[in-house]
Structures are given as structure tokens and as C-alpha cells.
Amino acid sequence: MTEKTTETKVEEAQTAALEIAGLSDDARADALHSIADAIDANHEEILAANEKDVEEAEELLEAGEYTQALVDRLKLSPSKLESITDMVRSVAAQEDPLGKTQTARELDEDLELYKNTVPIGVVGTIFESRPDALVQIASLCLRSGNAVILKGGSEASHSNRVLFELIEEATADVPDGWAQLIEARADVDTVLGMDDSIDLVMPRGSSEFVSYIQDNTSIPVLGHTEGVCHVYVDEDADLSMATEIAYDAKVQYPAVCNAVETLLVHESVAEEFLPMIAERYEDAGVEMRGDEASRAIVSMEEASEADWETEYGDLVVAVKIVESLGEATSHITTYGSKHTDSIVTDDSDRAARFMRSLDSASVFHNASTRFADGYRYGLGAEVGISTGKIHARGPVGLEGLTTYQYYLEGDGQLVGTYAGTDAKPFVHEDFDGSWTPGSLSDR
Numbered sequence: 197m198t199e200k201t202t203e204t205k206v207e208e209a210q211t212a213a214l215e216i217a218g219l220s221d222d223a224r225a226d227a228l229h230s231i232a233d234a235i236d237a238n239h240e241e242i243l244a245a246n247e248k249d250v251e252e253a254e255e256l257l258e259a260g261e262y263t264q265a266l267v268d269r270l271k272l273s274p275s276k277l278e279s280i281t282d283m284v285r286s287v288a289a290q291e292d293p294l295g296k297t298q299t300a301r302e303l304d305e306d307l308e309l310y311k312n313t314v315p316i317g318v319v320g321t322i323f324e325s326r327p328d329a330l331v332q333i334a335s336l337c338l339r340s341g342n343a344v345i346l347k348g349g350s351e352a353s354h355s356n357r358v359l360f361e362l363i364e365e366a367t368a369d370v371p372d373g374w375a376q377l378i379e380a381r382a383d384v385d386t387v388l389g390m391d392d393s394i395d396l397v398m399p400r401g402s403s404e405f406v407s408y409i410q411d412n413t414s415i416p417v418l419g420h421t422e423g424v425c426h427v428y429v430d431e432d433a434d435l436s437m438a439t440e441i442a443y444d445a446k447v448q449y450p451a452v453c454n455a456v457e458t459l460l461v462h463e464s465v466a467e468e469f470l471p472m473i474a475e476r477y478e479d480a481g482v483e484m485r486g487d488e489a490s491r492a493i494v495s496m497e498e499a500s501e502a503d504w505e506t507e508y509g510d511l512v513v514a515v516k517i518v519e520s521l522g523e524a525t526s527h528i529t530t531y532g533s534k535h536t537d538s539i540v541t542d543d544s545d546r547a548a549r550f551m552r553s554l555d556s557a558s559v560f561h562n563a564s565t566r567f568a569d570g571y572r573y574g575l576g577a578e579v580g581i582s583t584g585k586i587h588a589r590g591p592v593g594l595e596g597l598t599t600y601q602y603y604l605e606g607d608g609q610l611v612g613t614y615a616g617t618d619a620k621p622f623v624h625e626d627f628d629g630s631w632t633p634g635s636l637s638d639r
């Protein structure tokens with residue numbers, strides 16, 4: 197059998213998008229349960245494929261060509277597979293994102309305007325070598341009635357192929373072609389040129405890569421890029437809490453984009469706090485790199501200017517002592533990536549100042565940056581963490597995969613009635629109600 201071209205795959209997805217949008221809530225949820233069951237039943241096959249990817253990646257890690265962070269994100273395990281299927285089932289359990297009436301407005305008697313959620317259409321996704329991302333993205337797209345083009349990182353190709361085939365087989369009742377796998381960078385370039393057929397491109401990866409996508413397509417792009425995340429330990433912080441948060445944010449999963457990269461510490465608590473966190477970090481093997489003031493308190497490597505803007509994705513953290521909250525927020529504005537930043541303080545006014553001064557997608561008070569995640573936000577899963585502002589920010593779940601349509605239900609009204617010297621005034625009053633196909637509400 198000849199392999200389909202990328203153009204054919206995109207065309208098939210476009211046809212499927214129109215059909216999948218019409219599938220019932222139950223049909224979309226049932227298909228997700230079939231995906232979860234298929235993954236549960238095929239651990240061996242998935243892990244064998246993943247083993248091949250990991251072996252190849254580990255060779256390149258030894259040769260110094262890959263980072264540990266890449267290998268960590270690539271690796272699957274039985275427990276990771278369980279958490280993947282939990283996420284798929286959790287996406288299935290989410291309320292139907294489609295057909296929700298966001299606004300019902302009476303324009304005049306028997307003239308009603310409804311703003312209703314609908315799928316985006318065909319979504320092109322390009323993501324890093326993280327096989328769980330393929331399953332999360334496909335699940336969210338299916339639940340929200342979108343067709344999806346999936347392009348994962350080349351290091352995960354064996355894992356992605358097996359997972360994709362399982363998803364395809366498990367969703368035999370869903371319109372054919374709703375999910376398509378592409379593998380080469382050249383295929384991505386083809387997709388970027390198909391602006392008539394693709395409605396949105398979501399790239400996840402380095403900022404260079406996301407810029408490359410933005411520069412090479414006229415399709416709207418929702419970028420998901422690096423996380424240079426901060427924890428600021430304020431002068432009024434509970435230092436035990438600050439230690440636990442700084443530890444969790446760095447150590448719990450250092451390879452991911454919501455891990456903390458820079459700790460900012462108010463000068464009045466630095467003498468007490470830095471030795472506390474240094475002891476915990478030392479136990480976990482975290483390397484600290486600090487400014488001169490931090491190094492005068494705890495022995496660590498010197499941080500260079502480049503450290504402030506580096507996403508280590510590893511057990512390394514930069515440390516800086518600041519004189520004020522203003523200095524902390526200005527440091528974050530200068531060097532951060534508008535992903536996720538957190539303040540630890542008992543002073544709610546200062547917490548509010550911190551949160552309002554920053555332009556990051558997620559800003560936390562007394563919590564670890566690692567909470568920036570679709571599953572933890574109750575979205576079921578995430579397509580990724582958007583570092584763009586329009587149309588979705590932070591963890592992108594089902595809502596970020598929908599747009600809306602206006603439906604107007606009338607009874608023969610004409611615009612001429614509402615224009616000119618004897619113009620009839622509009623009512624323009626919102627009411628509680630949802631659109632019922634083809635009829636006016638019986639309020």
C-alpha cells in the first residue's frame with residue numbers, strides 16, 4: 197500500500213472535521229473510553245516500542261547530543277501509562293464542551309441571538325518527544341469535536357506510531373481520518389502552507405521552533421514554548437512553606453516546562469532561607485548558581501547573565517537576592533517567559549501586587565509552579581501550556597479547542613425596521629436560556 201501524502205491526510209482530516217463535530221457527546225466520550233482500554237490492554241507493545249526510542253536516545257545522551265530532560269520526557273513506564281489512561285478517562289468525564297450557550301440575548305420580540313460553542317475544525321499540532329503528549333492532544337481534540345494532525349518529536353517515533361495505531365483502531369466508530377500522524381519536518385512545511393484546510397496550528401517546543409512556525413505560515417498559531425518560571429520568597433514568607441514549594445517546583449519533575457528555574461529571595465529573609473533550601477537541594481542533587489549576595493550566604497557556583505534567562509530542564513537552579521517585591525517583578529518581566537511564576541508570602545496585599553504586576557499566563561500565591569497543568573487545573577488534560585495570549589492562555593484544555601458561532605432565531609424580521617427615522621429600538625436584553633435547534637425559546 198502506498199503511503200498517503202500529507203496533502204491527502206490533511207484533506208481527509210478536513211472532511212472528518214465536519215462529521216466529527218456532529219457526533220453526540222456520548223459517542224465522543226465512548227470513543228475515549230475505547231482509547232483508554234486499548235492502551236491498558238497493550239502495555240507490552242507500547243513499552244517495547246518506547247524502549248527502542250529510549251535506547252537510541254540514551255546512546256545520543258552519552259554522546260552528549262541529547263539532554264537528560266529529553267530522555268526523561270521520552271521515557272514511558274507502566275505507571276506513566278496508567279496516568280495517561282487516567283487522563284483520557286478524565287477527558288471523557290468532562291462536561292461536553294460543544295453546544296454550550298455562552299450568551300442568550302433578546303434583540304427584539306421573537307428575535308433571539310445565541311452564542312454557542314463549536315469546534316475549531318482542523319488543528320495542526322507539533323510537539324516535543326513526549327509520547328504522552330500525543331495521547332493527551334488526540335483525546336482533547338476528539339472530545340471537543342476537532343480533527344487533528346499530530347507531529348511528535350522524531351526521538352519518539354516508535355512510541356508515537358504504536359500509540360497512534362492503537363488510537364486509530366480504538367476509534368473505528370469515529371469518522372475516518374479524524375486523526376492523522378505526520379512524521380517528517382518536510383510534512384510540517386506542507387501543513388504550514390495549507391491555510392485553506394487547517395484552522396489553527398499549535399506548536400510546542402523551543403522558542404526558536406515556535407518562531408519558525410510563526411514566520412512560515414499564515415494559519416493562526418497558538419504557541420506553547422519554554423518555561424523560565426520563578427518562585428519569589430517574599431519578606432513575609434513562611435520559610436518552611438517556601439522551602440517545600442521551592443523544592444517541589446524544582447525536584448518533583450525538573451525536565452518539564454513548569455519547573456522553577458530561578459529563585460528570587462528577599463534580602464531580609466535570605467540569611468535564614470538560603471541555608472534551609474540549600475540543605476534540601478543538596479540531598480536531591482540540585483546545583484545552585486547564585487549572584488554575589490547569595491554566594492556570601494551559601495557556597496554555590498556563580499550565576500552569569502545567561503543563567504537568568506535559561507530554562508535548565510534539569511536539577512539546576514539560579515538564585516538571586518532582591519531588595520524589594522518591585523525588583524523581583526521587574527527581574528521576572530525582563531528574564532521570564534510569561535509561563536508561570538509564584539510568590540510565597542503571608543501578606544495578601546503584596547501577593548496581589550505581585551500577581552497583578554506580572555503578565556505570565558499563570559501567577560500563583562503560596563503554591564508550586566508545577567501546578568500549571570491541564571489535569572491539575574481540572575481540564576482533564578492539556579494540549580500544552582500556551583505562552584501566547586490569544587485565544588487561550590496557560591494550560592489549554594477543551595475550552596481552548598473550541599470557538600463559537602452566533603445563531604440568530606427570528607420570525608421574519610428585517611433590518612429596515614430597525615433603521616432610519618422611525619427605527620424600532622432594540623431590546624438587547626440577556627436571558628437565561630440555551631439554543632434549541634430551529635425554534636425560539638418559550639420564555
Ligand SMILES: NC(=O)C1=CN([C@@H]2O[C@H](COP(=O)(O)OP(=O)(O)OC[C@H]3O[C@@H](n4cnc5c(N)ncnc54)[C@H](OP(=O)(O)O)[C@@H]3O)[C@@H](O)[C@H]2O)C=CC1
Nearest residue numbers: 323324348349350400401402405420421422423453580581
Ligand atoms: N509550554 C509548553 O506546553 C511546552 C513547552 N516546551 C518547551 O520546548 C522546549 C523543549 O522542546 P524540544 O524537545 O527542544 O523540542 P524542539 O523545539 O526541538 O522540537 C519540538 C517539535 O518541533 C519539531 N521541529 C523543531 N524544529 C522544526 C522545524 N524547523 N521544522 C519543523 N519541525 C520542527 C520537532 O521535530 P523533530 O523531532 O523532527 O526535530 C518536534 O516535533 C523546552 O523549552 C520546553 O519547555 C515543550 C513542550 C510543551
Ligand SMILES: N[C@@H](CCC(=O)OP(=O)(O)O)C(=O)O
Nearest residue numbers: 269451452453454568569570
Ligand atoms: N503540564 C505538564 C508540563 C507541561 C509540558 O508539556 O511540559 P514539557 O512538554 O515537558 O515541556 C506537567 O505538569 O507535567
